[in-house]
Amino acid sequence: MTSFLDFEKPIAELEARIADLRETAETGIDIDADVARLQVKSDKLLRETYARLTPWQKTQVARHPERPHFKHYVAGLFDTFMPLAGDRAFADDQAIMGGLARLKGRRVMVIGHEKGDDTTSRLKHNFGMGKPEGYRKAIRLMQLADRFGIPVVTLVDTSGAFPGVQAEERGQAEAIARSTQQCLELGVPMIAAVVGEGGSGGAVALAAANRVLMFEHAVYAVISPEGCASILWRTADKAADAAEAMRITATDLQRLGVCDRIVPEPMGGAHRDPAAAIVSLGDALNAELDGLAGLSADELRRQRRQKYLSIGGI
Amino acid sequence: MSWLTRVRNAIPFIAKRETPDNLWHKCKSCGQMIFMKEFEDNLSVCPKCDHHERIGPNARFNQILDEGSWRTLAIPRVADDPLKFRDSKRYVDRIKAARATTGETDALMNASGTIQGHRAVVGVQDFAFMGGSMGLGVGAAFLEGVRTAIAERAPYIIFTAAGGARMQEGILSLMQMPKTTVAIAELHDAGLPYIVVMTDPTTGGVTASYAMLGDVQLAEPNALIGFAGQRVIESTIREKLPEGFQRAEYLLDHGMLDMVTHRKALPETLGTLIGYLCEARVNA
Numbered sequence: 001m002t003s004f005l006d007f008e009k010p011i012a013e014l015e016a017r018i019a020d021l022r023e024t025a026e027t028g029i030d031i032d033a034d035v036a037r038l039q040v041k042s043d044k045l046l047r048e049t050y051a052r053l054t055p056w057q058k059t060q061v062a063r064h065p066e067r068p069h070f071k072h073y074v075a076g077l078f079d080t081f082m083p084l085a086g087d088r089a090f091a092d093d094q095a096i097m098g099g100l101a102r103l104k105g106r107r108v109m110v111i112g113h114e115k116g117d118d119t120t121s122r123l124k125h126n127f128g129m130g131k132p133e134g135y136r137k138a139i140r141l142m143q144l145a146d147r148f149g150i151p152v153v154t155l156v157d158t159s160g161a162f163p164g165v166q167a168e169e170r171g172q173a174e175a176i177a178r179s180t181q182q183c184l185e186l187g188v189p190m191i192a193a194v195v196g197e198g199g200s201g202g203a204v205a206l207a208a209a210n211r212v213l214m215f216e217h218a219v220y221a222v223i224s225p226e227g228c229a230s231i232l233w234r235t236a237d238k239a240a241d242a243a244e245a246m247r248i249t250a251t252d253l254q255r256l257g258v259c260d261r262i263v264p265e266p267m268g269g270a271h272r273d274p275a276a277a278i279v280s281l282g283d284a285l286n287a288e289l290d291g292l293a294g295l296s297a298d299e300l301r302r303q304r305r306q307k308y309l310s311i312g313g314i
Numbered sequence: 315m316s317w318l319t320r321v322r323n324a325i326p327f328i329a330k331r332e333t334p335d336n337l338w339h340k341c342k343s344c345g346q347m348i349f350m351k352e353f354e355d356n357l358s359v360c361p362k363c364d365h366h367e368r369i370g371p372n373a374r375f376n377q378i379l380d381e382g383s384w385r386t387l388a389i390p391r392v393a394d395d396p397l398k399f400r401d402s403k404r405y406v407d408r409i410k411a412a413r414a415t416t417g418e419t420d421a422l423m424n425a426s427g428t429i430q431g432h433r434a435v436v437g438v439q440d441f442a443f444m445g446g447s448m449g450l451g452v453g454a455a456f457l458e459g460v461r462t463a464i465a466e467r468a469p470y471i472i473f474t475a476a477g478g479a480r481m482q483e484g485i486l487s488l489m490q491m492p493k494t495t496v497a498i499a500e501l502h503d504a505g506l507p508y509i510v511v512m513t514d515p516t517t518g519g520v521t522a523s524y525a526m527l528g529d530v531q532l533a534e535p536n537a538l539i540g541f542a543g544q545r546v547i548e549s550t551i552r553e554k555l556p557e558g559f560q561r562a563e564y565l566l567d568h569g570m571l572d573m574v575t576h577r578k579a580l581p582e583t584l585g586t587l588i589g590y591l592c593e594a595r596v597n598a
Contacts, residue, residue: 163542173521
């Protein structure tokens with residue numbers, strides 16, 4: 001049973017009526033025509049709602065608790081996966097996971113944020129908020145990939161890097177800066193896919209890639225809409241306005257030259273059909289990897305640098 | 315303006331006060347009143363408590379670069395307000411106001427000159443210009459500073475001061491993190507040093523990009539340096555922050571800096587450092 005978002009209330013009501021009718025049907029009354037009629041109406045409403053989501057509604061979809069996460073993509077996307085762990089200095093951060101994988105036979109190093117999907121796992125993965133050791137693990141895995149000519153694929157899904165005393169103590173800012181630097185230095189292809197939330201420096205540290213993909217309803221921003229609203233409007237209640245003003249959707253970011261490809265989601269968002277979302281992402285990643293295959297290390301670096309030098313140019 | 319001043323000024327035969335408003339400086343840290351001239355001669359450092367007051371690009375260039383050796387660099391033009399951003403005020407109006415108060419184009423200015431006889435290009439971020447925030451203007455100025463340094467075969471020295479990224483430029487401000495990182499790579503490709511001097515305050519996306527990538531990292535005493543804001547951390551962990559948290563000395567203790575340097579010692583320290591790093595290679 002899908003949990004509905006606030007703006008999906010009319011759809012939820014229709015779905016509830018369909019469910020009611022189905023229950024009544026068990027008592028022997030024929031309601032097939034009614035159910036079919038309501039289902040058509042509900043599908044139409046869902047399609048129309050998702051065709052014109054506001055930036056704030058997209059933020060909610062991107063954060064939907066049932067939206068697939070790193071572990072679901074890893075399980076569904078790759079033929080094989082071998083997790084690798086640790087930054088060799090302090091700890092193994094569970095908010096940023098990674099390992100070697102095969103995507104339709106092709107070797108990749110996959111790295112991404114994992115938010116967790118119930119209370120226990122959310123705590124374990126620190127809600128996808130990486131700590132310095134997580135970014136340092138990412139650096140280590142990127143270097144490993146670079147050494148052996150393995151393309152890097154990152155799955156970005158974080159509200160931001162963790163703000164905490166110990167994280168600061170161990171150099172959160174330095175770890176993020178070095179991770180961004182490592183992305184830009186890679187002599188292998190790098191593709192970043194924002195699968196949910198791309199939150200600020202904690203996202204960019206894994207996303208300074210040759211090609212940046214975004215799911216249709218993913219968002220990517222310099223600060224959360226709530227954070228922006230509480231600073232500029234002095235109240236987090238203005239989050240919807242902030243989301244609008246900041247331009248955080250995939251279409252906005254494609255126009256601004258940040259996002260290179262929008263990955264279509266199943267009707268009603270990735271959480272309504274995770275398997276279809278995984279296939280959609282797999283196709284996009286494959287196409288992008290094909291596009292970068294055969295380029296020299298220097299050319300890959302040159303293209304990547306050029307992308308970030310030219311963003312925002314007049 | 316108080317009602318008394320208003321009334322006084324309106325009466326033509328009462329002579330206006332001759333003394334300028336800024337004859338005295340009140341130290342923001344210890345509250346001591348200091349004669350402005352004495353304060354400025356002391357490099358805007360409180361002679362009583364050693365508090366390093368925030369200073370802008372021109373004061374900094376004057377303090378760091380050899381007298382008569384330097385010129386400021388033109389700031390490349392970027393799109394003002396690329397997102398047509400508006401909160402309680404329009405972003406274009408905020409930029410206009412910042413330009414009017416500071417007399418600068420954006421929050422980062424560069425100058426080229428010598429430090430104790432060594433060629434250097436120096437960038438200074440101005441906290442007075444929209445909190446020193448990093449947007450297209452800062453990114454473009456940073457790249458310009460680096461490229462001038464490459465052309466002049468000189469190191470690039472950046473004095474950071476910023477609350478973080480400029481929210482009014484949305485994702486484009488975030489993209490200045492990789493952009494400035496690419497600039498640093500260009501400098502390194504050219505075999506030139508990149509030196510960071512962190513000043514109060516340096517936080518957010520600026521710390522998490524070019525401020526932490528120096529070949530050598532310096533900071534002024536007691537400068538606030540961090541990734542996350544203190545209020546954000548407090549509300550996350552729900553406890554008081556430790557004494558001296560996110561101050562320059564704390565970062566030195568935790569291995570994030572090479573040294574904390576008093577403003578008076580900066581020209582000599584930077585000169586010596588450039589001397590070490592830029593000497594012609596013997597076995598290259």
